[in-house]
Every structure is written in structure tokens, then in C-alpha cells.
Amino acid sequence: MIKGARHRRLDGLEDMRTQSIMFAQLNNGKNVKQISKKIEEERALINQSKSDYEYEKQQKRKHARATRMVQQRALQRWLDKKQSK
Structure with a gap:
């Protein structure tokens, strides 16, 4: 019951957050x-x-950083391949 009450309170805060964003x-x-x-x-x-x-x-954060590095390397390989043609 306590966890449910905490979730309800956070739901209310999320509603207020949405209103404040708008x-x-x-x-x-x-x-x-x-x-x-x-x-x-x-x-x-x-x-x-x-x-x-x-x-x-x-x-x-570590996973996101590693993903960005892989994406950057793949983009660089693609650009190098594109320029060599």
C-alpha cells in the first residue's frame, strides 16, 4: 500500500510537471x-x-558513451568510404 501511495504521489507530480512544461x-x-x-x-x-x-x-552512461563511440566510428568509416570513391 505504501508503494502504491508513493506511485500515486509521483503520478500527481508528473501531471504538474506536464502542466509546468506547457x-x-x-x-x-x-x-x-x-x-x-x-x-x-x-x-x-x-x-x-x-x-x-x-x-x-x-x-x-557508460553504455551510452560506448554506443556513441561505435556510431562515430561507423560514420567515419562511411565518410571515408564515400570520399575514396
Whole structure:
């Protein structure tokens, strides 16, 4: 029941976040990424410990960095191949 209550509270925060995003974009395009990150972190901490969350976040960053490197190498190979023709 406690987890459900926490999820309901976060759902309400997400609704308010959506409203604030729309309002900010209507006014002058302000960025509200901090609100989104905080809600994501709180939702993850319902079922995980802080250290598990930080470790998982770090692993996602490493994976994203490795993916970017592979993409950059593939793009460079494609450009080299294109220029050699």
C-alpha cells in the first residue's frame, strides 16, 4: 500500500510537471529538465536503494558513451568510404 501511495504521489507530480512544461513553453520556452530528473529518481528509489540507483545510472552512461563511440566510428568509416570513391 505504501508503494502504491508513493506511485500515486509521483503520478500527481508528473501531471504538474506536464502542466509546468506547457506553461513554460507558452511563456518563453524555459527548460524544466530538473523536475523530470527528480521524478525519475524518486520513482526508481521506490524499489531500489540509492547506491543501486547510482550504479545503474553510471552503467547507463557508460553504455551510452560506448554506443556513441561505435556510431562515430561507423560514420567515419562511411565518410571515408564515400570520399575514396
